[in-house]
Amino acid sequence: MMVKRLQPMMSHARRSYVELMFQVMGRALQAISEVDETTRNETRELPEGFLFEMQVMPNGPKLIVEHTGNGKLLFHGDEAPRPVDLSIQFKHIAHAFLVLSFQEKTSVAFANDRMLVDGDVSYAVRMTRVLNRLESFILPKLIAERAVKEYPATIKLPEKLISAARIYLKVATQFVETVRA
Amino acid sequence: MTNKYYEFFCPVKVIAGKAALEHIPYELTGLAAKRPMIVTDKGVRAAGLLDPVIAACEESGLEIVSIYDDVPPDSSTSVVKDIAGVYRKEKCDSIIAVGGGSAIDTGKAVNILVSEGGDNIAKYSGAGVLKHPLKPFFVVPTTAGTGSEVTSVAVITDEKKGVKLPFTSSFLLPNAAIIDPRMTLTLPPHITAATAMDALTHATEAFTCMAKNPLSDAYATAAIKKVSQSLLAVMDNPKDSDGRLELAQASTMAGIAFSNSMVGLVHSLGHATGAICHLPHGLCMSLYLPYVLEFNLESIREPLGELLLHLEGPEVYSATPASRRAEVSISAIRKLRDALYKRCELPRTLKETGKVLENQLESIAKLALDDGSIMFNPREVSHEDAMAVLRRAWA
Numbered sequence: 001m002m003v004k005r006l007q008p009m010m011s012h013a014r015r016s017y018v019e020l021m022f023q024v025m026g027r028a029l030q031a032i033s034e035v036d037e038t039t040r041n042e043t044r045e046l047p048e049g050f051l052f053e054m055q056v057m058p059n060g061p062k063l064i065v066e067h068t069g070n071g072k073l074l075f076h077g078d079e080a081p082r083p084v085d086l087s088i089q090f091k092h093i094a095h096a097f098l099v100l101s102f103q104e105k106t107s108v109a110f111a112n113d114r115m116l117v118d119g120d121v122s123y124a125v126r127m128t129r130v131l132n133r134l135e136s137f138i139l140p141k142l143i144a145e146r147a148v149k150e151y152p153a154t155i156k157l158p159e160k161l162i163s164a165a166r167i168y169l170k171v172a173t174q175f176v177e178t179v180r181a
Numbered sequence: 182m183t184n185k186y187y188e189f190f191c192p193v194k195v196i197a198g199k200a201a202l203e204h205i206p207y208e209l210t211g212l213a214a215k216r217p218m219i220v221t222d223k224g225v226r227a228a229g230l231l232d233p234v235i236a237a238c239e240e241s242g243l244e245i246v247s248i249y250d251d252v253p254p255d256s257s258t259s260v261v262k263d264i265a266g267v268y269r270k271e272k273c274d275s276i277i278a279v280g281g282g283s284a285i286d287t288g289k290a291v292n293i294l295v296s297e298g299g300d301n302i303a304k305y306s307g308a309g310v311l312k313h314p315l316k317p318f319f320v321v322p323t324t325a326g327t328g329s330e331v332t333s334v335a336v337i338t339d340e341k342k343g344v345k346l347p348f349t350s351s352f353l354l355p356n357a358a359i360i361d362p363r364m365t366l367t368l369p370p371h372i373t374a375a376t377a378m379d380a381l382t383h384a385t386e387a388f389t390c391m392a393k394n395p396l397s398d399a400y401a402t403a404a405i406k407k408v409s410q411s412l413l414a415v416m417d418n419p420k421d422s423d424g425r426l427e428l429a430q431a432s433t434m435a436g437i438a439f440s441n442s443m444v445g446l447v448h449s450l451g452h453a454t455g456a457i458c459h460l461p462h463g464l465c466m467s468l469y470l471p472y473v474l475e476f477n478l479e480s481i482r483e484p485l486g487e488l489l490l491h492l493e494g495p496e497v498y499s500a501t502p503a504s505r506r507a508e509v510s511i512s513a514i515r516k517l518r519d520a521l522y523k524r525c526e527l528p529r530t531l532k533e534t535g536k537v538l539e540n541q542l543e544s545i546a547k548l549a550l551d552d553g554s555i556m557f558n559p560r561e562v563s564h565e566d567a568m569a570v571l572r573r574a575w576a
Contacts (some may be wrong), residue, residue, distance in 0.1 A: 039216035105431075107556060107557075108391065110391075110556050110557070111391035111443070111556075111557055112186045112392070113187075113188045113392075114186075116308060116309065117308065117553075118307060118308060118309075119307075121347070121553035122551035122552065122553070123551075124213075124553070125551050125552070125553060125555060125556060126551060128556065132561075147560075149560070149561045150409065150560060150561035152561075152563075164455070179453060
């Protein structure tokens, strides 16, 4: 009985969590493309003006980023200025929650058919690598190991700390600017 | 509670064995189809493989209304459009694809156009675009390797844009796959070997990659057992129709396995090598399989060790310590490749193909990293990792 009563609250909390995580991830994607050369090497291969979306089906939370050139990404919030080029879609909010709360790795979610790719698969593979790199930087190693297939051995602690600090600073600045605007 | 989850789907009716072709008229009639069109290629027709299909239909009073036999090895959007035009002109109501991967993929794409309407197949490219069942579609494979008769994917080249268009939908799955040993009896040794190694790779990757599941595991292990037991026997005696049927069934079973659990790095490297060096897909699979298994070894030790039972049989399996089974499985695959090299000179290294240059390895690695199948490989793969595997496969 109690569980039944709590259900709507839990659903709401889960949805809010996913929305918040998309906001953070979108801003962090923009930030990592500004601070990390390896990420830029990945994103540089995307066409200029390329719009990438992560969304919960059918009309759930979403994040949209654009490749503005030279590997730089720009976070557009949840509204795309034009039709997106690549969309990675979670089939249900529960699946997005599993991934974004690090209970299921992104790669496992793909293998488990929790997500669909609409667009060029090779770009989806590339964007997944960028997301993995982002998670490896901004999450503590123990949590990052739950989020990515393999924690990169090439990321050493000093680099991780410095990059994470720069990314978080940029994300916080963006949040403040958004609130002010 | 476990986080494990999987999906499995295969609604294709498999019609396999002696006189399987003779079931086509009954099965078509059951779907209210009376005017079938055959889609095939010149090689299949020249080999006389259409004759038993046509005879089987005519004996039951079912007329093959049209035969299109000019499917190229890399089918294109214009070919699909042409065939759809013939289909409509002749008022056909069903399609029978007879051939290998290209003829089958072409049949799937033609079925989209004649069912959904229009001439622009590119419009239907992508995943989940199709929302309705298509016309009755049967597949008669003439190679034992691709498994296309049980997959929901087709790839067609857009020759104007120079890109390959993927089509993915469960509606692309044929209504029936007809596996008749007569259709693979005349397959040349080199192609028999390469396509069987393709099936072996599908099954091995299905069993060891990230989306493995209990149902696909059952199909994968059965396929591996059939290839291991029958391939060399067929190479030594190509007219062994029982062995041919075993290989054809193995291919279909491996197809069911990998279409439900996906494949990994062998396919990523194989697709890239095929695109850059124009090597046949089955050969690429054979080239990379042991080296990729070595690369993935520590992540797949347990399932790979289990495969030893199906690769070498119960005696070898039980005589091998559990801790060594994974390595012995890789040795068994190497041994099989050596035996095939001895019988038909199926290359074991990139150098032996004579069609790959060492300076192409960088481009192959780069392209492989963007291949969709790399997502399902049990280990993360960096450019350096891909290069290391390629160098081992070089010579």
